[in-house]
Amino acid sequence: MSKKRRRYSAEYKFKVALEAAKGTKTLAEIASETSVHPNQISQWKSQLLEDGAHVFSSNSARQQREFEKLESELYEQIGRLRMELEWLKKKALPASTEVKRAMIEPNHPDISIRRQCELLGLNRSTYYYAPAGESEFNLHLMRLIDEQYLKTPFYGWPRMTAYLQREGYAVNHKRVQRLMRIMDLQAIHPKRKTSVAGKGHKIYPYLLRGLEITQPNQVWSADITYVPMQHGFMYLVAILDWFSRYVLAWQLSNTLDGRFCLDALQQALLLSTLDIFNTDQGVQFTALEFTSCLEAAGVRISMDGRGRVFDNIFIERLWRSVKYEDIYLKDYASVPELDTGLDDYFQFYNHDRSHQSLGYRAPAEVHFA
Structure with missing residues (x-):
């Protein structure tokens, strides 16, 4: 049956x-x-x-009245639920x-x-019914894959499968492929299709070939990474200035939709203007809303082409620092804790953490100099 x-x-x-x-x-x-x-x-x-x-x-009066009525009914329902919940709280x-x-x-x-x-x-x-979601075993594998990927970003699913099997885990390539897809991880090496672009998206030229980066706000880039937690995982996007390594904005999301990337971009644009914004051709960055926001701000859009495997090296180094210096050490149990912890870390990263490539200065010193 x-x-x-x-x-x-x-x-x-x-x-x-x-x-x-x-x-x-x-x-x-x-x-x-x-x-x-x-x-x-x-x-x-x-x-x-x-x-x-x-x-x-819609600005029609009829639809506005219908919306106000629906809103009023919704508020009444919420009010009743709140009253009942407050009563239940007293029952311990x-x-x-x-x-x-x-x-x-x-x-x-x-x-x-x-x-x-x-x-x-x-x-x-x-x-x-029993709860749905990734098993604890799969979450554990995802944590191991994430840690190994930071050490060997050139590992695709075949090598990652072999690594897990050597560590004693009975996994096949199909499971590893699926988990790496969820984590949005791909091996860093020249290949035919480095990112999954949005259907019908406009193809922007690559503008960084031979370009010398000499000042802040000349080139920004963005990337997304997987963040493991005690129960589940989140995705983190950050926008980085290439010259100063300053993190201009970041956002968390529990799904890989493009909304949180757009929120981070709008947050960064409030701080300053820029010349070129460079990303890969991932669907979050090729979405019309994202590119339209950049064009409206007068920003030139650059997108990595085939074989451009090292263009995100600065932000990949950022992910390594964030994970080894904060996320792996603290092993956050909830999203609010993660959000607060990352806020503290990025404040430290921007204003206190010295960088050898910056003459042992902090990114904020270079960015606002």
Whole structure:
């Protein structure tokens, strides 16, 4: 007998997508709480970010009234939920999902299982199904792959598979391929297709060939890296000035959508103007919203071509420093802790950490000199 497919209401999808869009939890944490597969959560988040703007796109009085009515009803529902949750807090409810599941009374004559789950703060599907997401073993493998990749960025999935097997892990190349794809890791060497570009994106020329970098804000670049945590993982994007190694902006996200890259770019553009912005041809950086933002600011866009394997060497060194000097040492347990920790580290990196290539000065000294 085939397993019955689960169906979710639009309101429930909105709540899950909104939680993912906040960026305060990893997909693994949200999946564990809601029993929705991380891939599904990622799709809902993308749909929310893409379609959310349409709510405000019309100026008609009728649609405005309908929106205000919907907003009012939503606030009333939130108010009722808050009141019930405050009441439940006084009952000293357990934090454990398993204990909450045991408190459900399926044969209660007056309160349905759905309402019991709502009052206990337990998703109804969690009562019936086991949580979805990457296994602890896979998360452990991803941590090992990430550490080895920093040492040998020229390792693709064949060598990475061989490395894990030598370490005593019974894994095949398919698993390693999938995990490296999730981590957005690719071997650094000339090859036919170095990054997956957006469909139909405009191809920008490579502007750095033979160019001498002589001053700050002449060339910026951006890149994304995988950040392991105790429970799940996040993605980190940073924008770096090539001349001073100064980190102009950074953002975290639990999915690889382009929104957090655009947020980082807008944050960096508030600090200064620049001449050239260089990236690879990854889909996050070739998206129309991202390139349009650069063009509107009068920035020339440069994109790595085939065989340009060392153009991100400065930001790859940054990732090595961030991970070995902060992330691996502190092993963050939650997204808020990670966010606070990275904020402290980048302050240290920009203003206090000396660089040999900068004459043992800090990036901020060079950038603002």
